[in-house]
Amino acid sequence: MRTRPLKVALLGCGVVGSEVARIMTTHADDLTARIGAPVELAGVAVRRPSKVREGIDPALVTTDATALVKRGDIDVVVEVIGGIEPARALITTAFEHGASVVSANKALLAQDGAALHAAAVEHGRDLYYEAAVAGAIPLIRPLRESLAGDKVNRVLGIVNGTTNFILDKMDSTGAGYQEALDEATALGYAEADPTADVEGFDAAAKAAILAGIAFHTRVRLDDVYREGMTEVTAADFASAKEMGCTIKLLAICERAADGGSVTARVHPAMIPLDHPLASVRGAYNAVFVEAEAAGQLMFYGPGAGGAPTASAVLGDLVAVCRNKLAGATGPGESAYTQLPVSPMGDVVTRYHISLDVADKPGVLAQVATVFAEHGVSIDTVRQQGKDGEASLVVVTHRAADAALTGTVDALRKLDTVRGVASIMRVEGE
Template sequence: MMRTRPLKVALLGCGVVGTEVARIMTTHTADLAARIGAPVELAGVAVRRAGRERPGIPSELITTDATALVKRDDIDVVVEVIGGIEPARSLITTAFEHGASVVSANKALLAADGAALHATAAAAGVDLYYEAAVAGAIPLLRPLRESLAGDKVNRILGITNGTTNFILDKMESTGAGYSEALEEATALGYAEADPTADVEGFDAAAKAAILAGIGFHTRVTADDVFREGITEVTAADIASAKEMGCVMKLLAICERTPDGTAVTARVHPAMIPRSHPLANVGGAYNAVFVEAEAAGRLMFYGPGAGGAPTASAVLGDLVAVCRNKLAGAVGPGASAYAQLPVSPMGEVVTRYHVSLDVDDRAGVLSQVAGVFAEHGVSIDTVRQQGREGSQGDASLVVVTHRAKDAALAATIAELQKLDSVRAVASIMRVEGE
């Protein structure tokens, strides 16, 4: 039988995602009640400015006092979609202290302070769910946390930022430069007015920290994640990737070290073979490739951002949390029993595509190859050609075998000292092989 007293929900934030959450809650009340086993009621909406018109949301629900809203004794669940560290952290903590479970889409906060928030939730006997924090509508965190709980995840490789994927896809398909592709992404609404969080990799790094923490049962924060953005990717890099049968993607990569005693987490642009499933993920879509010991290779694909897709993930968590409330139970919390250390980027082993501007004269290739050999970085292929219309200038492209990142960094530092090397034009990692 359905309980008649409704479960009351406080909504923090009424932007693109919050508005869509409120709309679904108010237009699908009967379906949500049937799925949960009790009516669910939007009891209040906290906003920064109360004067705006918000169609579909009764004005009496709007408040600018978020703290008072989460302190209400009748609130069962708080949905936080305001983002950022503060006041979100304080509001979520207050909600826990007053017995409310929390559904959040706040990747930055969870990547920075997830362990403490989980501990506070556990002490209060309430839930903290955040499926919407990574990859929008794609069901990803719950499969990692629950469906693969009996398996051993070895690697997570994914496109977790739609803005950068759109930009790189546009550069690849049209030959556009970075600035031109970014301008189009902004015009279409894929990029914010200030795109720094996306294009410099901060957004993807926060998601990588969450994925690594869940996948490897280890505490990982955004500060543990090596990060490079896409602002230095050029049309020449895209063209070189094409020549290698690859495409360029901004990847979030979380993996166990070969001996299994540590993990690494990194975000950077990389060339991946066109045969890899992630190579065909275009536009603003996201996809995450998971490699587990027993399950093998799994791929999760779909829209990774936007009001409706993110709201879908929020509402899925809301239903789960409300069901737990009715059952007098809580769902799975943080699992960090493994406590594996996070290795520095220098320990990561991968392949590299290095483009050099060099003097076009005899003996240069031998010099360059000698530096690679000196630091134990084995060369796979070399391509050298003179530049059209240049005087004594050539382009030298070296693709290596797998080597430690620290060894490659030492190689580059030594190459920059050679008189015959005019510039290190670009360094790109090669992944997914």
């Protein structure tokens, strides 16, 4: 066994970074045995050096992250500061000065993953990022390595614990969106500004990463269609229950049936109660993978939090250190298919549309005519009326998103339609 330690620079020492440092210390002997050499925390870059960090030698703390990654003796840089800059510059600088990188930075990888992979290859370094998607759940490595000989056709998942907690509360208690969000905030599941979670930006970044790995093509954040879940109501859940469904914010990555393109999207959707994702409760994540030979696979576990995310970071650290000792690098970017990303209008699925209409004869016929004119076939209709007002719930057969959008635009122009209360896709059937 090599006695000279592998030196690790830690960028960021917040919730995740502090757990990485703690595990490196408390599990030092086990990590040494698994890697084949000791690992040593050689420096910790932070913004507030005066803050007391239990278990970390103050002599290791610095505010000069650039100087830390430029040190010639650093073997691995662990980046858990998030954001685009200075993380991007620090990672490329680390490659240039001889260090491999372990990152949890989903936003950066979704935006500039191709450039970072190219920089890693140019300098003969590793770039690992299991912690960027779904916290502790082993997902990226199975997609990148275990399923490397298979053809993945679909990845469908709950990849944001905050939104799943909120929707689960709305489903199980009948709470409204704001009430469920307030509880999530009080329990620490939601940030003071929850926009990245509830508007789907966090899940969209993860969808871009998953689609790129699953389909061996480059998918950027801008390629991912995104809808948040702030407009989901208790009435939507009541309708879902009548259909034997619940509502989840889903990240959906699909290969076209002809194999010539891919799609990536994030939006709320109704899924049947007997689908495995329907039973994912609280702040947990789960990802459902459909592969040609392996069939259907389910990955489930805590998708966020200091210790779970640090677990994924340490798993990558062990792998990168082993590669370092072997004088090799692990699998990098696989984008050989270069498949185009189709627009949302090409996506085909079912829809649940709730309309506020006038309660008078002929309304249903008018609405049905609009659906027919746009080539959207109706599966079921449910109508309730009272005192001149009515609600009309239409569930369609599978149709292209563009056709549904045209249908809804035309419905809004009808004098008898007072409003489109809700539009939701139906998935997982």
